[in-house]
Amino acid sequence: MSVITIERKVLEKNDAIAGRNRERLGQHRVFALNLLSSPGAGKTSLLERTLDELGGKLRVAVIEGDVQTDLDARRIARHGAPVVQIVTHGACHLEAQLVADALDQFDLAAVDCLVIENVGNLVCPAAFDLGEAFKVVVSSTAEGDDKPLKYPAMFQRAAALLINKMDLLPYVDFDVAAVRRNALTINPALEVFETSCRTGEGIPAWCGWIQDRVARLRG
Amino acid sequence: MHELGLAEGILDIVREHVPAGRESEVTSIEVRVGTFAGVDPESLAFCFAAITADTPLRAARLAIERRAGRELQVVAVELGEAAGGVA
Numbered sequence: 001m002s003v004i005t006i007e008r009k010v011l012e013k014n015d016a017i018a019g020r021n022r023e024r025l026g027q028h029r030v031f032a033l034n035l036l037s038s039p040g041a042g043k044t045s046l047l048e049r050t051l052d053e054l055g056g057k058l059r060v061a062v063i064e065g066d067v068q069t070d071l072d073a074r075r076i077a078r079h080g081a082p083v084v085q086i087v088t089h090g091a092c093h094l095e096a097q098l099v100a101d102a103l104d105q106f107d108l109a110a111v112d113c114l115v116i117e118n119v120g121n122l123v124c125p126a127a128f129d130l131g132e133a134f135k136v137v138v139s140s141t142a143e144g145d146d147k148p149l150k151y152p153a154m155f156q157r158a159a160a161l162l163i164n165k166m167d168l169l170p171y172v173d174f175d176v177a178a179v180r181r182n183a184l185t186i187n188p189a190l191e192v193f194e195t196s197c198r199t200g201e202g203i204p205a206w207c208g209w210i211q212d213r214v215a216r217l218r219g
Numbered sequence: 220m221h222e223l224g225l226a227e228g229i230l231d232i233v234r235e236h237v238p239a240g241r242e243s244e245v246t247s248i249e250v251r252v253g254t255f256a257g258v259d260p261e262s263l264a265f266c267f268a269a270i271t272a273d274t275p276l277r278a279a280r281l282a283i284e285r286r287a288g289r290e291l292q293v294v295a296v297e298l299g300e301a302a303g304g305v306a
Contacts, residue, residue, distance in 0.1 A: 001246075001297060001298065001299050002297075002298045003295050003296070003297050003298070004236050004237065004295060004296045004298070005294070005295045006232060006233070006236050006293045006294060006295055006296065007292060007293070007294055007295070008232050008292065008293050009291060009292050009293075010225050010228040010229055010232065010250075010291045010292065010293060011225075011228065011291060013228070091221075092221055093221055123221075123257055124221040124257065126255075126257040127221065127256060127257040127258065127289075127291070128221075152254075152255060153255040153256065153257040153289070154257075156255050156289075157255070157289070
């Protein structure tokens with residue numbers, strides 16, 4: 001019997017490409033976010049609200065990741081932001097190479113902030129670095145308050161949590177305090193925002209966080 | 220359900236390290252999977268068995284070691300007697 005020592009990361013190829021994406025975004029001082037949630041938590045609606053709120057303040061570009069269709073990219077384009085749609089044809093997450101290809105289609109010198117809307121899925125996208133500065137996870141009041149406990153990997157890696165659909169709170173059994181507590185137990189550094197795309201609640205605070213981060217990056 | 224892609228990643232790495240012609244001697248592949256790696260170990264082992272079923276690596280099994288953290292690493296391969304007694 002003999003043993004060959006290997007000690008290599010399974011995702012080393014993806015990580016290397018993500019590193020190059022990060023370098024490229026850094027050269028243009030583009031602040032990049034990887035937006036993650038289960039399907040239907042409201043990622044695209046939040047993005048639409050975010051684009052409207054940041055209009056005239058920041059130049060925001062968007063990469064849309066979906067299993068099928070360019071419906072989301074069309075929604076984003078209506079708000080005047082440069083957008084590239086990635087269709088994964090069944091794959092459950094975005095990989096760094098797909099983002100690298102999408103970056104070719106932007107004028108990065110004219111972008112302050114890039115938001116990558118990942119495929120709706122709380123499991124697989126957590127493992128794939130795309131080259132973003134931060135991951136942001138969206139969890140809605142309609143989904144139930146046990147998400148941080150059920151999907152700890154996602155919450156552990158995120159810098160911010162948006163508790164979305166706050167306007168539905170009177171109609172659902174959702175314990176905001178429990179979600180905050182559970183999420184912060186997994187990741188004490190998490191910034192938590194309570195948002196509603198219907199009422200606009202929390203959108204200025206969330207956009208303020210983005211502006212603050214962009215200002216830090218761009219000095 | 221990205222374990223299939225990860226199993227293919229493991230297979231690629233193993234093939235790069237095992238000398239040509241000795242793949243059938245591989246009995247075990249030690250893989251470290253962090254609890255926050257976002258990977259289901261059973262699904263990973265199943266996918267690996269499925270993609271190696273018709274290859275010289277069909278006897279190789281994943282020995283999955285759970286760790287704290289986000290780690291997902293191929294640590295080592297163990298070679299024993301080749302299936303069918305070929306040295």
